[in-house]
Amino acid sequence: MTAYLIRRFVTSLIVILGIAFITFLAVHIIAPSPGRAVLGDRASQAAVNAFNKQAGYDQPVWVQFLKYMWALLHGNLGFSYKSNQTVDSLIIENAPHSMWLSGISLLLSILIAIPLGIFQAVKRNSVADQSITAFAFTCYSMPQNFLGLLLIGFLAISFHLFPSEASQSEKIIPYITAVRANFLPILTLTLTAVAAYSRYMRSSGLDALAQDYIRLARAKGLSEARVLRRHLFRNASLPMITLIGLSIPALLGGNLVVENLFNSHGLGLLFINELGNEDFNTVIALTLLGGVATVVGNLIADVALTVADPRIRIS
């Protein structure tokens, strides 16, 4: 197990290095002279050159990359000239809001989708199953932005049940306790995830139901509820672990849309704003963060699977 973990950790590190390099190169190609972006169109060329020289942007790309990586190793993500603060502090300010939105939506969608999928598998082709399938496909196929707009249109504007904007609190505790204000963004994220997860859960539930061990469990005289709880649930949920691990970055991506739509503080909104501002250090840092989330999500899923499935437990 330890050898496996070390191997996975090392390969993850290599992948993250690769992501960092490609992102850095891409941003460098788009904005080769950051001084112009920082100082504005009206600044003189001499001022821009002076800025670039002072900040080291006149050096060859690979030297800049190595310097960036060295700073990164020390936890220094650079300076955001637009916000006039370090990227580290920007992320620390905005991350908790995004993590709360993503985390609570992920948790809710797992808690809803797994029983829902099993229910659909057991009652396959019934009216209930078909209705849920229709609903899931509707939510899944709709652009998240449009789904959010629909929810705002009905629940916020027509019926005034919830505000159309997320909590504007900059502190995290008041943000979390503002349940009513954050209801719609969380609902939007959860609906999309439930739609996808319940489809997978239904098909893996159907696969498991067709297995002989379910028949043997019934042949033991166990009640149907016990058969489902003891024999179906765990086996059918195994494929979900990988799926959830893989969808963690997608959930962060969902934040991009949802935070923008509901004007909620967070990394997604920050990314969109800073992309427009050509705030290169912040953009690189957030892209890198997305890459790390993908790699870590994968790693967590694989490790969780080795724990949950005795067949792939590594001695």
Add this chain to the structure above:
Amino acid sequence: MPPVLDIDHLSTHIQLRKSVVQAVGDISLTIEPGETLGLVGESGCGKSMTGLSIMRLLPNGGHIVEGSITVDGVDVVKLSEREMRDVRGNDVAMIFQDSLTSLNPTMTIGKQIAEQVRRHRSVTRKVATERAAEVLGIVGFPRPRERLANYPHQLSGGQRQRVMIAIALSCDPKLLIADEPTTALDVTIQAQILGLLDDLKERLGMAVLLVTHDMGVVAGRADRVNVMYAGRMVETAPTKELFARMHHPYTQALLGSIPLLTQERHERLFSIPGIPPDLTEPPKGCRFAPRCTRATDQCREVEPALEPASTDHWFSCWHPVDGPIARVVVASPTAADANGSGTGVTATSVGGGAAPAPLAPAAIVPERQWEAGADDANLLMIDQVVREYPVTAGILQRRVASVKAVSDVSFTVGRAETFGLVGESGCGKTTLGKVIVGLEKADSGNVTLRGTDITKLGERELRRFRRDLQMMFQDPIASLDPRMRVGAVLREPMQVQGIGTHKQQEEVIAELLSEVGLPMNAVERFPHEFSGGQRQRIGLARALTLNPQVIVADEPVSALDVSIRSQVLNLMKRLQQTHGLTYVVISHDLAVVKYLSDRIGVMYLGKLVEMGSGDDIYHHAVHHYTAGLIATVPEPDPSRERAKSEIGIRGELPSPVDPPSGCRFRTRCPAAQDVCAEVEPPLRLFHPGHYAACHVPLQEPMPEDGNEPAVSAVSAPSGL
């Protein structure tokens, strides 16, 4: 004493989307306490559905239409679902065919057993676990307590089947339904499991319903046998009576189409034409009539009722037969005659009854028709082939060990000869087959076809050689692309090799189809539109497309029903005659290999332990493994089966990662001595063409002449 199980006029239907399958039609049977009733028939005949009806665990859409099923005085058809759950696992227990998929992979075996105990007995978890350990001990696990925490994947197939039996036993059921309990197992393990079931039946006084397609299994284990065909019970009799004096033509044909170990191998197998009827629309009269050679208009119009021939022998037929088909059986074990031209062979009828005209002994296959060539004797030479798969571990994935799939195997096959490879699963026979056709690279050693070493060929040259080396696979469903029409399947090899124009290719395909007995319109159809036997014919046609010299057939008939099996075996033999084909037949089924092969190689854990003609192997086995293997093959002959006392081969196959030192079989050998652990036995000559590697052989080897090592003699002319 009242019967444990009394089924009275049971009919079970399965509702499909648009039609109803009449899976079980008007079946009656009883089982007395302590009795084993064999329920035999081909797939789709309703035997499993009968078992599942008793448990009321029918698949979706399945329901009992009429009849009663009385278990120990209670009609279970009338019970509510809640009451039925108290019967399942308690009064009646069931074990299924596939022990890998029948045990929950994420639950320890201890919990899986204890779960049933706790369901039916109001005991604490601790007591239930105690009981689990106890039943594991009963089914033959040494130190059962330590095994409770094992997961199913940590056990071998045989051990998993023991666990399933332990679950079934845990609540002392009165009736055990065993649905193909040993079909997925090797013969050696099958013998152990069947022995265990017999022993448990004696000790615990259970009644057993043994559902199987294998006449050999019921011959040795069942007290009475019920034969099912197309949802109907066609014949029931005490086992000995049924095998000796059956009255239903189907029973007779079923037995007649099984290749016997004692059989003269140039005799064509009897085969039943056609396939079983579609049970959504069963035929009006006798359901066997469309395939029966004795059928008359009466059979096609009026269904015969089950009539008694004697008090305990019932059958349903208008034109009954009396006893089995006469077969040509090798009368006495004479000195092995590799030519097998008919000397020392007599026609006997086991049951003594005169066989009717249409079922008369089939013609002896005529002598070979192709022209002989110069290099015929050494067409295919396998020389010291080794194939190992690496096992890696650690951070850097270093190679720490290897799975020794094939270790130093040599033999030679002549033109138009059939070489059979037998052994338990995991003995390396399939890997060797893949090496022969070039689908796997040998780590060392040579495979020489007509003087060319194919292991030394580059990719491009090897592709040219594939014309002469073709493979026939076990699973005709999985080995044909479901999205390709049969015409395209047969055309593809010619396209790849760039042979012929489109029109010429079509002519070849038409010729092939008629040769393997498929209609011309097959070209336009997809593989799933054919039955299993027809698909295997397509597989054979595909292998023949390029007119190869050698066909490696890996378990060619294992996936097929008995009656279909004999059709394919006969076809393979006929094609060999007309094309001068060389076969390497790989199978775990000794009877099939013996029927097809001129010479047989017995493999054990990657080693070739014995090689010789079919008669050498069967009548004069030298190696203890070969002898044990033969003893475990269930034969469809009750008197022979019951005479077998020992269980055959003890234990299970050791790991091929770390095979035993010296002779690899010594850990399971009854005659193992110190020398067996120290020195690896060489192949020695025991009779012309008969080699074996054993230190304590069952007969004396021939004196060795000079310094010539025995192994090199494998290239001596084989029995051509």
